[in-house]
Amino acid sequence: MAETLVLIPGLACTARLFEPQIAALSSGRNIIVAENPRDDSIAAMAARLLRDVPGRFALAGLSMGGYIAMEVMRQAPERVERLALLDTSARPDTPEASQDRKRLIALAEAGRIDEINSALWPRLVHPDHLGDRALRDVMLGMMRETGFEAFIRQQRAIMARVDSRPSLPGIEIPTLVLVGDGDSITPPEIAREMAEMIEWASLVVVPGAGHMSTLEQPDRVSHAMELWLNGH
Secondary structure, three states, X not given: XXXXXXXXXXXXXXXXXXXXXXXXXXXOEEXXXXXXXXXXOHHHHHHHHHHHOOOOEEEEEEOHHHHXXXXXXXXXXXXXXXXXXXXXXXOOOOHHHHXXXXXXXXXXXXXXXXXXXXXXXXXXXXXXXXXXXXXXXXXXXXHHHHOHXXXXXHHHHHHOOOOOHHHHHHOOOOEEXXXXXXXXXXXXXXXXHHHHHOOOEEEEEEOOOOOOHHHHOHHHHHHHHXXXXXXX
């Protein structure tokens, strides 16, 4: 039976976030991209994933997807065979981050998608990729596909997320913790903190990547995930 790999996109992202990895890792695997635009809490997003995906699976989430993945590990750890936490954090939202999210929610409520994209873009990618128009268009396209209402729900869910650090030592499966070396949203020291709290964790820092590592350095991320899936 083919292995099932579940991929969880981040805020305002779709399956396009993982297009390179789906292409690289699909041979012999059943790859499912989780849906997270319809629910208004991280717990509900995790519960939907567990309802939609049968049996046991390997699980990988980026950014908000990582918050959902850690919630899946609290709700049904027996369902997950391997875990990958990509460019994410186990910490709760800070007051400063929540205030910034409220500002972005106000822009979304006003339908000002270009301003949201302009505000987020410099934080999402490595400085070397700030001029990458094609990548920026992908990010804008995913945001438009997600839509304002889902964007607002996701932001509110992120603001209300729990502190996942107390549950990390209880994770007892092979875990990949991966982060771009230029990730300014969830920087390498945050990834290192998670990796040190999970006994079977491997830390991979990806050169030349920011928060969107799967798209910025697709070959390096796919290679790290292939090794993780194959038990190396």
